[in-house]
Amino acid sequence: MITLSYVYLLGGALFAAVAILSGLDPSNPKRARTTAFWGLMAMSLLLGDRISDFGNGLIVLAMALLAGTGGLGKGTLTPEAEADRQAFRQDRGARIGNWLLAPALIVPATALTGTLLLKDLMVGGVHLVDPKQATLISMAFGVLLALAVALPLIRTTPLVPLQEARRLLDTVGWSAILPQALAALGAVFALAGVGKVIGDLTTTYIPAHSPLAAAALYCCGMAGFTILMGNAFAAFPIMTAGIGLPLMVMQFGGNPAVVCAIGMLSGFCGTLMTPMAANFNLVPAALLELPDRYSVIKVQAPTALILLAANIVLMTLFAFKV
Amino acid sequence: MLTLAGIAIIAIGFVAGFNPLLVVTVAAVLTGLAAGLSLHDVISALGKAFNDNRYVSMVWLVLPVIGLLERAGLQDRARALINRLANATTGRLLIAYFFLRQMAAALGLTSLGGQAQMVRPLIAPMAEAASEARFGPLPEPVRHQIRAHAAATDNIALFFGEDIFIAMASILLIRGFLAGYGIEVEPFALSVWAIPTAVVALLVHGVRLWHLDRHMARTMQAVNP
Numbered sequence: 001m002i003t004l005s006y007v008y009l010l011g012g013a014l015f016a017a018v019a020i021l022s023g024l025d026p027s028n029p030k031r032a033r034t035t036a037f038w039g040l041m042a043m044s045l046l047l048g049d050r051i052s053d054f055g056n057g058l059i060v061l062a063m064a065l066l067a068g069t070g071g072l073g074k075g076t077l078t079p080e081a082e083a084d085r086q087a088f089r090q091d092r093g094a095r096i097g098n099w100l101l102a103p104a105l106i107v108p109a110t111a112l113t114g115t116l117l118l119k120d121l122m123v124g125g126v127h128l129v130d131p132k133q134a135t136l137i138s139m140a141f142g143v144l145l146a147l148a149v150a151l152p153l154i155r156t157t158p159l160v161p162l163q164e165a166r167r168l169l170d171t172v173g174w175s176a177i178l179p180q181a182l183a184a185l186g187a188v189f190a191l192a193g194v195g196k197v198i199g200d201l202t203t204t205y206i207p208a209h210s211p212l213a214a215a216a217l218y219c220c221g222m223a224g225f226t227i228l229m230g231n232a233f234a235a236f237p238i239m240t241a242g243i244g245l246p247l248m249v250m251q252f253g254g255n256p257a258v259v260c261a262i263g264m265l266s267g268f269c270g271t272l273m274t275p276m277a278a279n280f281n282l283v284p285a286a287l288l289e290l291p292d293r294y295s296v297i298k299v300q301a302p303t304a305l306i307l308l309a310a311n312i313v314l315m316t317l318f319a320f321k322v
Numbered sequence: 323m324l325t326l327a328g329i330a331i332i333a334i335g336f337v338a339g340f341n342p343l344l345v346v347t348v349a350a351v352l353t354g355l356a357a358g359l360s361l362h363d364v365i366s367a368l369g370k371a372f373n374d375n376r377y378v379s380m381v382w383l384v385l386p387v388i389g390l391l392e393r394a395g396l397q398d399r400a401r402a403l404i405n406r407l408a409n410a411t412t413g414r415l416l417i418a419y420f421f422l423r424q425m426a427a428a429l430g431l432t433s434l435g436g437q438a439q440m441v442r443p444l445i446a447p448m449a450e451a452a453s454e455a456r457f458g459p460l461p462e463p464v465r466h467q468i469r470a471h472a473a474a475t476d477n478i479a480l481f482f483g484e485d486i487f488i489a490m491a492s493i494l495l496i497r498g499f500l501a502g503y504g505i506e507v508e509p510f511a512l513s514v515w516a517i518p519t520a521v522v523a524l525l526v527h528g529v530r531l532w533h534l535d536r537h538m539a540r541t542m543q544a545v546n547p
Contacts, residue, residue, distance in 0.1 A: 052369075068341040103387065104391055107439055181346045261515035268481040
């Protein structure tokens with residue numbers, strides 16, 4: 001069975017290549033630190049299952065220290081290199097035209113078909129791919145397929161995509177692993193019972209005397225708690241057990257399906273407004289080279305707040321009708 | 323109460339502008355210590371959780387493809403495509419992308435889109451090109467605002483589309499949670515109640531994007547009168 005461990009090998013190879021290429025990049029003012037950072041990431045992906053939990057923990061601490069004390073470096077292009085790239089773009093643009101868009105669509109298309117087809121594909125009585133991870137495995141396959149198509153189309157060497165990945169990771173920097181670190185933080189929070197403490201505080205000190213007040217409390221609680229935890233899934237069980245079920249459903253007789261569905265969406269409003277949801281909010285700012293780390297959140301906040309208010313109204317309108 | 327120290331550190335750390343990766347790691351270690359774990363156990367718990375969540379970082383596998391295509395001029399192609407549409411504006415383009423992304427997500431096709439795969443190589447350059455074609459060269463802050471809007475459009479359309487699909491993780495979580503309290507709900511009963519918010523999201527964000535066009539026109543009028 002093809003499992004995620006193969007995908008991790010591929011990822012580990014990519015980060016190892018990025019570490020080496022960063023080390024060889026004379027334009028990067030912090031070569032050694034950058035190489036160390038991506039090298040640790042490669043080590044985590046390649047060996048994470050063989051070294052102890054404590055060893056993995058040391059890798060996380062080392063990466064955090066590298067990022068937090070002095071940070072990573074970034075390569076720059078000389079004017080000649082910039083001119084070379086420009087010439088390459090114009091040459092390939094004239095030759096390939098809109099066919100260049102095709103490999104870009106191979107990755108999502110493969111992820112999609114793979115998810116639909118491979119999930120239930122059995123070979124010799126076992127699943128060909130781990131059904132729970134079909135999308136991620138298909139996406140990795142799509143990446144290889146897209147490279148196999150794009151390299152001959154563009155007529156260049158396999159070193160170029162690795163160099164370009166290095167250049168893009170220079171742009172994204174340490175924030176590339178922030179989503180994974182936040183997921184780990186969520187697990188430690190769960191271990192320490194942080195959610196329960198907050199849930200107890202919210203429900204003990206804030207009363208609600210009408211259905212509208214209860215809906216507002218539940219929806220705002222979902223959004224606020226999601227802002228703290230970075231994930232609506234972490235907020236949902238705590239807020240629903242603390243407010244949604246006892247107040248909205250038991251006390252005021254609301255329909256649990258309506259309450260929970262709209263409650264979850266209120267959590268998503270919180271996701272749009274928190275740096276803790278780094279993969280949606282901070283990583284795009286880095287990817288798009290925006291100087292203000294919070295600019296995506298700032299654009300999203302007005303829509304999120306209006307939708308939160310709309311959710312409170314919708315919940316009050318529909319929860320007691322059906 | 324001491325277990326909340328981690329949250330306080332996150333809030334202070336993010337606001338004070340310390341490196342978020344360091345802030346998050348320190349918060350995790352202190353939260354574990356406050357909960358009574360030994361330093362060795364906290365580091366092990368953090369390491370295990372980091373290892374278990376490696377799939378989160380696998381989104382970066384797409385970088386060699388995107389980088390290679392950008393090197394060959396993918397963003398130029400995306401721009402050229404938009405310039406052929408005479409009526410394209412940043413707002414209209416993003417409204418169209420919002421609608422398609424939301425519909426696809428509602429059908430469970432959440433992998434069609436995404437910040438690294440779609441927004442950086444295609445949607446953001448197209449959104450910039452649409453305004454460039456109308457107003458000429460754009461100042462950097464305007465460029466940045468358009469890009470932030472492109473990223474936001476992808477997120478909002480995804481969040482308020484995916485819950486309409488009955489097999490989405492959040493729907494499964496809600497069902498499992500309610501089943502624990504002896505309440506049985508059909509996935510369809512949950513997903514149907516995601517539709518009103520999805521419609522409001524399309525309307526609200528659509529109006530904001532339409533407004534963005536007018537805002538852009540005013541801003542650029544001031545820049546190039």
